[in-house]
Amino acid sequence: MPIMYNTGEWFKVRPDYYRKFELGTPKWPIDFDLEYMQVVAAPYGGPIAAIRDVTKLVPVKGSFKPMIRIFDTSGHELGHILWNHGKLIAMGWSDTEDLICVLENAKVFVYSMTGTEKESYSIGGEASVIKIVEAKVFQSAAGTGVAVLTTSGRIFLKQNSSKTERKLPDIPNSSVNCSCWEIVTEGRNSNCLLGREREIIKLIHGESVGTVTAHLFEKPHDRIIKISVSYNHQHLALYTNTGLLWLGSVDMRQKYCEFDTGRRDIPLQIEWIMNTHNSDADAVVISYPSYLLIVNRNADKSEFPYDPIMFLVAEMDGVRIITQTTHEMIQRLPKCVENIFAVNSQEPASYLFEAQNKFEEQSYKSDEYLSMCRADIELAVKECIEAAAFEFCPETQKSLMRAACFGKGFIENHNPEEYMNILRILRVLNTLRHDRMAMTLTYKQFSHLTPEIVLKRLVFRNHYAIAIQVAKHLIFPESWILEHWAYNQIMTNTNDVEVARKITEKFKNPSIEGISYCNIAEKAHEAGRDELAIKLLELEPRAEKQVPLLLKMGNYERAVASAAQSGDAELVTSVLLDVKKKVMLSKFHMLIRGYPLALNMYKRIMSQTSRTALYDIYNQEDDHQSIAEINFLTAIENDDLESNLSIIGNSYAQARCTSEADLCGDYARLFKQQKAFSTKHNRASFRGLSIHDTMLELLKMGQIKEVEKMKNEYRVPDRRYWWMRIITMAEKQNWDELDKFSKSKKSPIGYEPFVDVCLKNNNPTEARKYIARLSAKRKIFWFMRANLLNEAIDSAFEQRDREDLVDIQTKVQLTRDQALMDKITNYLAILDARR
Amino acid sequence: MFPHLKSARVNLQLLQEAACRQLVQQLTLIEGSKVIVLDDAMIGPLGLITKPKLFSDRGIRLLPLKPEIRVPKEIRNIIYILRPQVSLMETLVTQVKANMLNGRQFHLYFVPRLSCLCIKQLENKDVLTAFGRIDELPWNFFPLEYDVVSMEMPHSYREVTIEGDFSCLFQAATGLVQLQRLYGRIPKIYGKGVQAQLVWEKAKQLAIDEKTLYNADRGAIDQLILLDRGIDLMSTLATQLTYEGLIDEFYGIRQNQLSLPGEHFSSYNAADMANDYGTGVQERLLATSDRKLIMLHSGEHLYSELRNRNFNEVRNVLARKVREIQLHMSVSREDQSVQEIKVLVERLPQLMKLKEATSVHTTIAELIDRQIKVDSFGEDLVAEQDYMNCEDIDRPSAYIDDLIARRTDLRTVLRLICMQCAAGSGFKERVLTHYKRELVHVYGLEVLLTLRHLEKAGLIRLQTESRAYAVLRKTLRLTLEGNPEINPTDISYVHSFYAPLTARLVEHSLRPLGWQTLKSQITNLPGPTFEDFQVQLIGIGGRHAAAAGSKGDGYMLHSRRVVLVFIVGGITFAEIAALRFLAAQEDNNVEFLIASTKIINKHTFLDSLMSS
Secondary structure: OOOOOHHEEEEEOOOOEEEEEEEEEOOOOOOOOOHHEEEEOOOOOOOOEEEEOOOOOOOOOOOOOOOEEEEOOOOEEEEEEEEEOEEEEEEEEEEEEEEEEEEOOOOEEOOOOOOOEEEEOOOOOOOHOEEEEEEEEEEEEEEEEEEEEEEEOEEEEEOOOOOOOOOOOOOOOOEEEEEEEEEEEEOEEEEEEEOOOEEEEEEEOOOOEOOOOOOOOOOOOOOHHHHHHHOOOOEEEEEOOOOEEEEOOOOOOEEEEEOOOOOOOOEEEEEEEEEEOOOOEEOOOOEEOOOEEEEEEEOOEEEEEEEEEOEEEEEEEEEEEEOOOOEEEEOOHHHHHHHHHHHOOOOOOHHHHHHHHHHHHHHHHHHHHHHHHHHHHHHHHHHHHHHHHHOOOOOHHHHHHHHHHHHHHOOOOOOHHHHHHHOOOOOOOEEHHOOOOOOOOHHHHHHOHHHHHHHHHHHOOOOOHHHHHHHHHHHOOHHHHHHHHHHHHHHHOOHHHHHHHHHHHHHHOOOOOOOOOHHHHHHHHOOOOOHHHHHOOOOOOOOOHHHHHHOOOOOOOHHHHHHHHOOOOOHHHHHHHHHHHHHHHHHHHHOOOOOHHHHHHHHHHHHHHHHHHHHHHHHHHHHHHHHHHHHHHHHHHHOOOHHHHHHHHHHHHOOOOHHHHHHHHHHHHHHHHHHHHHOOOOOOOOOOOOOOHHHHHHHHHHOHHHHHHHHHHHHOOHHHHHHHHHHHHHOOOOOOHHHHHHHOOOOOOOOOOHHHHHHHOOOOOHHHHOOOOOOOOHHHHHHHHHOHHHHHHHHHHHOHHHHHHHHHHHHHHOOHHHHHHHHHHHHHHHHHHOO | HHHHHHOOOOOHHHHHHHHHHHHHHHHHHHOOOOEEOOOHHHHHHHHHHHHHHHHHHOOOOOOOOOOOOOOOOOEEEEEEEEOOOOOHHHHHHHHHHHOOOOOOOOEEEEEOOOHHHHHHHHHHOOOOOHHEEEEOOOOOEEEOOOOOOOOOOHHHHHHHHOOOOOHHHHHHHHHHHHHHHHEEEEEEEEEEHHHHHHHHHHHHHHHOOOHOOOOOOOOOEEEEEEEEEOOOOOHHHHHOOOOHHHHHHHHOEOOOEEEEEEEHOOOOOOHHHHHHOOOOHHHHHHHOOOOOEOOOOOOOHHHHOOOEEHHHHHHHHHHHHHHHHHHHHHOOOOOOOHHHHHHHHHHHHHHHHHHHHHHHHHHHHHHHHHHOHHHHHHHHHHHHHHHOOOOEEEEEHHHHHHHHOOOOOOHHHHHHHHHHHHOOOOOHHHHHHHHHHHHHHHHHHHHHHHHHHHHHHHOOOOOOOOOOHHHHHHHHHOEEEOOOOOOOOOOOHHHHOOOOOOHHHHHHHHHOOOOHHHHHHOOOOOOOOOEEEEEOOOOOHHHHHHHHHHHHHHHHHHHOOOEEEEEEEEOOOHHHHHHHHHHHHHHOOEEEEEEEEEEEOHHHHHHHHHHO
């Protein structure tokens, strides 16, 4: 294989290849010199905090006030903190990219990466009383914690402000001469490793004393001066004052190697280089002033001279080096990259890569190379894709992806999922690595963080446009990004109209799902900008989300309006209940009257609970008909219609319900008459009877005069009067009187009712009299109903009504009267014959 | 679980299963022994989505909500499933107070929606803290039949028109969204009426968030026709002449169940019947020993054959069945071969079932026959048919006057008055005043309140210029002479010669350009006419979806359209029968899914409106 691409960055620490490559060139401000700084950097290409190192002599520039400055990896200042809290012991970044500062008096301040204070708390307990000497910010399963070492030699851990501090066991014997310490997370617990003279003391939480491990080193030394724990808390590196390096597992049961660096100067930092292909580590990198040393488990080394001061940042798949002029990464060379680019590589991926190159050169050799990897083409494609993901240089990425694309054409039924996915992610990664974003993430880090977190970090850095593009590209919801952008607008822009306009402009894009104006309005309300909140709320289509906030803001009118508009009676009810508690009743009435649904619901609630409240509301609305009805209902319930009748009648009159008012008048008169009747006829009360029933009662008593008087007074129609008369007469079996009555004048109801009442009172003989006066057609019907079948047959025959005869026939069949049957058959025959 | 709900296109078993799952999910959240307490209005509907086995398997007892109920000490949880009605809260409070025990938890589920009024009531009575879970079971539509869903809200029309409470419209909208979630987006919507439009607007508003609904292909339902009960009150008041309609009017069918006095059934045996007809939840709670409960749904073949026929035809069918059975049973003569006997024996269980069913329905038919032979039934029918034909509608009817004079049952009188009013599309003022006067004079002053209810409900009103009914009777052929009741050719058979307007509208809309022509014809009906389309949103994946859609359209050409007919305010069995008749016509090439707030008839409808 030809030598090409970035193999120059490679170096060998036997038996593995490592590479050290540039991530970018930070452009620090002119007045910023790393040399004199104490620097902490967050992993995942996160922000960097720097404060002047008080232990170093510094040429004075500018103000004396200590200041923490926060940068991104490309050197843009994100924010600064003017330090006026006292002696700063340690700084560190949390996993949520917050800066944690620990003070001498055990106070902890937490800042966002733009330098705004988020919270502060005290470690508490003994630590607050005694000063602290050293502090560490450490990562654990439960998030980022703070560990402090007090002057009394005790170590306290605190996970966050809400948890109480935990004390680790005392250091056995004496706490003096402890030269170094580190926090190690094992499972769920965070323990401490202390270096004292030639031994390592392990303080395990919950145990009464620490355990001491000695004799780790074979070669002579005085004391251990540095401890380093790998990123995954699996490996341990120890360094002695004599320049001996010990590598082993974190439980110290396994020793990988002991290595004599041969140097006497004190190393600045020791960090483990995590592998790219798994979560293990094989080598450490040690930084000295102007010298960088890499040592692996096999005690092989590689070294680089470095001019300026450097800071190491351990990552999950390598170590970053930040210097005044460069930003680099040391990484174990991924196997796939090695396979492709290594000199004389015989791997299929390498052949594929070459085949593609030749293909582009339109060289016949392409086929030769291809034939060499045809057997393992799938592996080749896979490795090319994988290698592209590891590369930082877009050109290299492209050529690798081209090779993969070329190769996958030769695979049957290739699933392009992975190919597409990597392409998509690489675009995102390249964008993130751009100077402006300065988030130098590797593919592995990106996958580990998950796109959601990455998006959150982008949003937090106010890179909204990029965040939205990334979200779109990766097919992630983007509404929350817009919402966050809107919060930001609310916090920073003071012009209500402009903010509202900007927000609506952005939000009206229909392709964005699930955006909530309400959340933003709530933020605006919290920021004390109710005007803006209302403007935003108006845009919220879902009333059930609008209403609670409107109520919270005390904007009852709008709350009622919006609930009523939603048509959701339940929502209206809840608003009514809430508002009624908070405003005066009269105001409440005015408030709801403009909204029919609200008014109706209120009426409905009140009709179940308070009739007086219902009365009030009708009164306000001048709804006299309803007032009449309320009074009416109350009167009925109290069984006191009589005394209320005038009020009810009046209300009806006011409501212009004349017929109802008249009827009330009728009954008012009736009640008086009923009383008179009771006394006159010495009879129990007529109370509760209707006009009709009163008249019937009187008729039964034979008081025809009085009934006739009432008939005129209440203008009872003749028809009803006749019915009334004949029913009572028939009921009393006054057949003669009924006969007389029928002849008194022409009946307004005809004579069928006469037949009917006779039949009802089981007198077919009387009925026959009246049937005679009916029309021929009706005769048959009533004869049949009176069960006078013989007569029915006769009249039907007279009428020559064949149909009726047949009807009668069916009825006769039931009686099994043979004579009648014969008669009908006979008649039918005659009728048929006449046809 | 309910085979009679199964259907190929819109399988309502899905709806039932979804509802059942929600309940089971809630039940599993509650640990320990439990009983479920139901209010009367929930007992029937619960039976539509669960079988008692569901509860017995879990050792859960069902109890009715009554103040005197005491729950055994060992029960840890008491679960209430109630309608959100404030009036129920009092009983609930007394029951909770009486059953309060150390370590016992109460849980409250509202169907279909939590009510803050109820909760406030509980708070006022200091029992709210006794409840562990207070939640809702969002059951809006209950499946009654393979083609019928009901919201089981008997008073919806009253609540909206008389009380101004629109909750049921909102629930209807929610229900429509739920249906679409299960069966997919409905592309076309036609509607008529104020309430109908409100329902649709809310449904659309609620569906704003359901992006997935709009991104997906069209669903199983092709079209929605939303009609307001208010446009056709005539059909609710008219006497139904189908078998099912008559049963409902005389005896009341509640959630597919008919309860009749046991004495009518010769071989009456409680245990026997329980096996044959499958027991519903309510039987355990409501069953009294002297009544026979009969399940009436399409799970029984004979009933599904009879239910939609005109009653005059039912007799014939039953007679034919009897003959059929006799024919099969009586062939057991000596000269039969062994094979023939074997065939007969194999058919025996089936025959016995048919025999049993025939005997049940013969009894029911006989009972109905007796009822319709009563003189007043025929006379009322003649009167109402006169109104349907718009005869003598402009002056006080002598028949009604006579009924009033004879002090006939108020409901009967009011029904006929309302029908006269519907036929004339309102009364002349003189006529209305006359009726009011007469009614009040005869039945007492309280009738004024009842009348006011009917006025608010639009059943009694003054005439406006348009005479919608008279016009539509002609243009839409609402009354049709010469349509046979046996083997009919038109839907009008359900009322002998009158076709329910709602069903007629649906029939017309099925024709090519149907709704467009209909639109101009029904402007004189109250409320707006509206149409809407829910198109697929084109966005990410639009291309793919469009391709799938076109494939779907091709498929659509060959299969039947599925139309969801939703009548807001109640539907009668006669209307359902009419719609089924339409679906049975090959030319229409349509299947209906019928939805309503409740199945009503002339009695239940009027009773709901009249009660104070």
